[in-house]
Amino acid sequence: MLCRLQNVTKAYEDITPIEDLDLSVEEQDYISVSGESGAGKSTLLLLAGGMLTPSRGEIFFDGRPYSAMNDNQISVMRSAHIGYISQSIQLLQALTVEENIRFAQQVCRRSGFANTNPAGVEEILARLGLTEKRDHLPRYLSGGQKRRAMIAVTWARNPRLYLLDEPTNDLDEYWAEQVMELCTDLHASGKALILVTHNPQYAQRAEKRYRLQGGKLVEDGRAL
Amino acid sequence: MLWKLAILNVSRRKGAAANAVIVTAIAVLAAVLVSLLSMGIRSGLAISAMRMGADVIIYPKDAEISDAEFLYSGIPQMVYMDASVIDGKLPQQYIEHITPQFFLKTLPAASCCATDEEFRIVGIDKESDFIVAPWHNVEMLHAEDMLVGAHNGSLRPNIKVLLLGNTFKVVDKIAETGSAIDQSVFIDIDEARKIAAERFTQDDFHYFEKGQHLDNLVTCYLIKLNDQISPDDFVAAVKDTGIDAQIASISAARSQLSDELNDLAKILFAFTAAIILLGCLALYAQYVNLTGKMQREIGYMRSVGLRKRDVFFSVFLQVCLMGGIGGLIGGVLAVLLLNPAVRFLQEVLVLPVSRLGFGGAVLAVLSGVVLALLISLVSSLAPIVRSVGKDPAKAVTEGEY
Structure with a gap:
């Protein structure tokens, strides 16, 4: 099992978006999570990625609990195995699109796992329509281009688990479709994906489709 | 990798770096200039005392x-x-x-x-x-x-x-x-x-x-x-x-002037200390602002797997670069402004001031850079530690970039 959330609760001062939640992610899983705004979908991804500490419960990656790892070990694990795309734009503003991609690959290599994408930077840029924008700083890109650049950076790292928080935000219909096709290809190549989306059509493409309700994941009306 | 990121963060985001560089340069300029004046006066006094062979002067x-x-x-x-x-x-x-x-x-x-x-x-x-x-x-x-x-x-x-x-x-x-x-x-x-x-x-x-x-x-x-x-x-x-005729003991006059110049040196020292303190406070505000704006980027670096110490190192390198540039500018300006400042002082005060040679000028500029790095370190440590120490999840939701 790649990643497992066991009886996980995440409580903030005035809200508990995740409560006694269980989720198992196998290699090659393609999971979609939908739900109302504020239901805790983004919190779920952050917990799975080890970027947020649960209030209760345990999260495992490759069988090892996050709680047993120190910050450095979690960082190494994240750089080597987890690709997270947030709802907000996250790129290093001083680096061009290509430099952002290479920087992320270098971080990945530093972790000791030389498993960066064999497709190469050229192919990644071409597939996401960024070849002509490779030397542009993020501030000179449109919202959609920035989103595609974020996807390119994550893809270039070639992680085992993709945590995708509304990856089609800011994208027009064409590029949204391209990104969803990329997700399908990634799944086909053996990667695990957790896709958070409001779009039911995109959610339908996943093998496992969950809704987040009352802090728990629900599959076809049944609680997991 | 982190070096390159720090350099590009300064060179490609000049607007964000300019304020910190300017504040550092002003603090270093004032501190180095006042220190050079103070040292020049002390040195001039010592050399004059050593080389003035007379004990007594008789004059009209x-x-x-x-x-x-x-x-x-x-x-x-x-x-x-x-x-x-x-x-x-x-x-x-x-x-x-x-x-x-x-x-x-x-x-x-x-x-x-x-x-x-x-x-x-x-x-x-x-x-x-x-x-x-x-x-x-x-x-x-x-x-x-x-x-x-x-x-x-x-x-x-x-x-x-x-x-x-x-x-x-x-x-x-x-x-x-x-x-x-x-x-x-x-x-x-x-x-x-x-x-x-x-x-x-x-x-x-x-x-x-x-x-x-x-x-x-x-x-x-x-x-x-x-x-x-x-x-x-x-x-x-x-x-x-x-x-x-008038007659005066040079040693007595020298002693009196030495006391006066020592008092002046103390005032200059206090002035320098105040400038450095104010510079640190101004820089602290700058770095709180800068790291606050960079919060999301810091969170991003953590989310792609950079360790806390790597992120700290990267941001700290950026601060050192800005401090170093500010120190270099401030130090060079201080050396350039030294002679006009000496001339101005000598118009209003009787002052022996020794000149600054090329070696002294280089040393002064280097001292300015070191001082800038020190005050940058002191001013930026707390803001950087605070920003880097945040949960990546919290960090990515804050900041402007």
Whole structure:
């Protein structure tokens, strides 16, 4: 099992978006999570990625609990195995699109796992329509281009688990479709994906489709 | 990788870096300039004390200048007294050396010989001089010979100089003293009197009216006492004789001026400390602002797997670069502004200030860079630690970029 959330609760001062939640992610899983705004979908991804500490419960990656790892070990694990795309734009503003991609690959290599994408930077840029924008700083890109650049950076790292928080935000219909096709290809190549989306059509493409309700994941009306 | 990111963060986001660089440069400029002034004054004082061989000075009654001026700035006036004023007034058994000087004139900058500063022409007695003698290598000063102070840039040994209608040969350059000697040229006292007789009119040389003969005039006597004699006791004894001139103990004046300059140095030190403190506070505010804006980027770096210490290192490198650039700019400006600041101070205060050589200038700039790095470290540590220490999940939701 790649990643497992066991009886996980995440409580903030005035809200508990995740409560006694269980989720198992196998290699090659393609999971979609939908739900109302504020239901805790983004919190779920952050917990799975080890970027947020649960209030209760345990999260495992490759069988090892996050709680047993120190910050450095979690960082190494994240750089080597987890690709997270947030709802907000996250790129290093001083680096061009290509430099952002290479920087992320270098971080990945530093972790000791030389498993960066064999497709190469050229192919990644071409597939996401960024070849002509490779030397542009993020501030000179449109919202959609920035989103595609974020996807390119994550893809270039070639992680085992993709945590995708509304990856089609800011994208027009064409590029949204391209990104969803990329997700399908990634799944086909053996990667695990957790896709958070409001779009039911995109959610339908996943093998496992969950809704987040009352802090728990629900599959076809049944609680997991 | 992290080095490159830090460099690009500064070079490609100049707007974000500019404020920190400017604040650092201003703090370093003020601190280095004030420190250089303070050190220059102390050094000048020490050199003057070491090289001023006289213990006592006797100068004309109508000279309206302080002892300190005579000692250190050498602000010259065309005031004279008859050489015989000391006759029978000095207890010769206490005197090791005594020599007269004849101040001729101060020539303005560029009036002669392509010097870029004004300089004073002083006549010295080649037989008895003990003031300038230790600092040059000329055994006998001839009538046409000239010794030049350290700051008369273009007057090099062996060149000939046309001075007030007379040709002189520069025979040596005097070692730097930090005193008025550095801005002076020295010629034989008889030549100086001869030039005065040729060039001065009654308007600017009213001593003619008093019926005094030029050959008998001196500007001052400088006296070196035997080791066991107290200058203050000697001055008191001479005053008791009713000498028709002013007499002052150079050591007493030097001590008084030293006390005053020490007080000034303390004020300058306090001023420097205040500037550095204010600079640190201003920089702290800058870095709180900068790391706050970079919060999302810091969170992003954590989310792709950079360890806390890597992110800290990257942001800290960026701060060091900004600090280093600010320090370099501030240090260079301080060196460039030192001479105008010295000139300004010397217009309002009697100050011996030693000059800054090339090595000193480089050292000052390097000190500015080190100071900038230190205040950058102090000011940025807390904001960076706070920003880097946040949960990646929290960090990615904050900040502007």
